[in-house]
Amino acid sequence: MVDCGTNYEEPSVPRNTPPTSDGIYFGLMSGTSLDGVDGIAVEFAAGKPPLVLADAFVSFADGLRGALLALQQPGENEIEREALASSALASRYAVCCHELLRSANVGPTRVRAIGVHGQTVRHRPEKGYTRQINNPALLAEMTHIDVVADFRSRDVAAGGQGAPLVPAFHAQIFGSDDETRVVCNLGGISNITILPAAVDASVGASVRGFDCGPANVLLDEWAFRHIGMPYDEGGRFGASGTVHQPLLNALLDEPFFEQAPPKSTGRDLFNAAWLDAKLAAFSDAELKPADVQATLAALTGVTIAREIERHASDCRAVYVCGGGARNPQLLKAIDAALARSGVNGVPVRTTDALGVPPHHVESLAFAWLAMRCVERTPGNLPAVTGAAGERILGAIYPR
Template identity: 35%
Template sequence: MTQTCAIGLMSGTSMDGIDLAMLATDGENSVRRGPSFFVPYEAGFRRRIEAALEDARAIVSRDERPGDLAALEREITERHADAVARFLGEGVDGSGRPEIIGFHGQTVLHRPQAALTVQLGDGPLLASLTGRPVVYDMRANDMVLGGQGAPLVPAYHAALARSLPPEFAWKTPVAFVNIGGISNVTYVPADGDPVAFDSGPGNALIDQWVFREGGVPFDAGGAIASEGGVVDSVVAAYLTKPFFSRSGPKSLDRNDFTLAEAQGLELADGARTLAAVSAAAILEAAGNMPEPPKLWIVCGGGRKNPHIVGDLKTGAEKVGAEVILAEGAGLDGDAMEAEAWAYLAVRSLRRLPLTFPTTTGCREPVSGGLLASLEGGKS
């Protein structure tokens, strides 16, 4: 089948900036990965998004934009358009001419129990500003059919699993772990549809903790945590949350976990303990998989925290499994979500499923997304 060149845009729950990636794909098993790019948000804009999460609590229907949300949505869209221009200005057009953009937007509210998810991002405006058609709002149709609306990356994880280097090909089942603000896992069996769900907090609690207690936006390289120790009772308290006793598919809003259990800890102990919580939550996820994975592939910003990864490796080794970073499998752990949105945009164009009953709980495999054309329409 003919390949389509696409750009994927992702601004995730860590709210640190915009990831961009290009790939060519048929929307199925053929994936040719291209260049990637990152445009960071400055601290002031990140704080504005954090404030918007509070405004978003008042939303009861997807089109509402209370408080600053309408103005913020336009600015987020304009920033994405500027990011695309910078990306293409770096000479990446030589890798292929992008025919479509997959646009995630910025999630400010995710309430799967109410079939409500809101991502700030104006697809028609982005199409107008970039001069390319845009596929956006890819979560909503899944919810219409009873799904959680997340995670959406598993379809792409499954395609990557089918093209792993030979030295990893025998290590099935494989689990991909994306550690962003929230962590999610994708279990890819040797045959059949992937199984996926959010596994728990990723970087979000750590970021909130070090900002509140130390005035820094994140624990770069786990430096703060390296001065502290794990408080096991706090880890245990987090793991007693009802979320962990629920079977998948399941998904989280960024605000579903708080710092309450860590209250009273010293800065470094809190950072180290919350890293242990992130790793423990991921390992706990194996209990919701058809069988334990033999190989864990770690991607997302959290793979740069040596304490999360170290705890994962220690826990996996106890059951005979291996943990590697995405780069160890020839992949790009920073660009994978943006690549996924490019891949999903092509699947959307071809009306292929973006989600499955085993990944979001939808009643049947379902496609999704709206297409904003250059003529200003959407479909």
């Protein structure tokens, strides 16, 4: 059995009390970095910005993280291992929900639904599937709250990539009447949303978004190997090195980077084996570990800057969110790459400048997507994912 780390304390509440309609939703996001789950409690009301009531972070125990990492690649007894990991993951989600209920001082009956992304273990839209493991039925059982899960499959069924799904939410809260903006999420994978000036919900077709390439997924891998830490805190390891241009050129020699959108990626492509294959052309004497870390940060910066130059050359600001927003070296790498591109002079800021903390953005997005599902309103943007049309995303597991 996978150790889920912390026992869940079940709230005491009658099962059959109907939820009120005050618009409180929870959003849970556990991303490619596999460090834990970010949760948010938010109240949505028509004509008003989202009101954040509480946030929480619950880390993954080493056993769960290892189990999830092992499921990224084919292996023995996958079905049982996935089932056990899914239940352990749901237990961590339940702990996060309990923290949100406590911090927001609300009871389960006041929460309309939990929007939970699940943990991506395979993403192969070109083969017609994407897999985010989770046990939403167990989560509903443990929290007595409706759960909305499996957001990506319907978009893939309609011929889309199933990702990224957050651009529709970005358009709702980050668009400007006066300027084209780019929102850049730095999770395990980097992705951008292009928001043309005066964008709103009625012109979603003009919004574009897609994955650019690796961000924290390779940086975290390399930091763990060489400094024994799950991530490069404050970017200090990378800051101690120098970009190795021949290695950067080798890393950039990847067909995905030249692929036209819509496109999405994940650990299926950008993983330890991919990095080791690129490093094999160089001797250990040529590459200091800190130089490799600095070069991986530069790779993220260059791949993002290239896509902005290709698809959003009129942008006037780049706003960064996700875990990578806490890494100053990554922000400097994006800024430096933009300065060398045709969009020189574009400021790089975090979404704090727009009133939303970077670590809130994705969990907020999945709370919003849960609301859209409950209201039977489409949540995807076909121009972003490549789906045949708008679709209601998610499957509902009643409490």
